[in-house]
Amino acid sequence: MTDVIRLLRREHSNIAQLLDVLDRQADLLGRGEAADFDIIEAIVDYFLGYPNLYHHPMEDLVYQKLLVRDPRTAALIGDLRREHEEEAARTREFAAAVRAVLEDVNVSRESLHERASAFIAYQRRHMGKEERLVFPAALLTLTQSDWADIRARITDREDPLFGRNVGNRYVTLRRDILDWARIARSD
Ligand SMILES: [Fe+2]
Ligand SMILES: [Fe+2]
8 A cells, every 4th residue: 555545544544533522522412411612623623724734635636646547437436626625615614603602603502413413424424435435446546656746746744633743722632532542442
């Protein structure tokens, strides 16, 4: 496997953990219990940043190469770049809904629960599609020089949540993720 796909898969598993944390908060909202809005805000903030800046653009590069090498498969998969635009728009909408609840504007917690569930489902579906269809097709058809090209166009990335240096606003969230991971392992 190339290091490009390995990195994308690692980021998927990070994002999957994050969605699990959000899912638990959404559950609390759905049951009318107190959710942790610091955690929810930090998650939304992360989604607005790192994945949009680095993760999806890297996948777009892979998809562009796939379009050239195997246009039929790329067409069957559908336009990944458009999906990323849609994903960015959905993230912004969800972020606005979270802000509205925090500012007490006209959005009920129940409706936030529904929006959170829809957001989580979309993200999981999108990642599943990439894992199932995009990555295997790219691994099958892209050449060494394609991968080298992609690697050369990747900018330095510093993941503020899962990287070595955790940003101030993500410290609690990172601890929460690690706690849940520990609990899941001991189950
Ligand atoms: Fe993606
Ligand atoms: Fe992805």
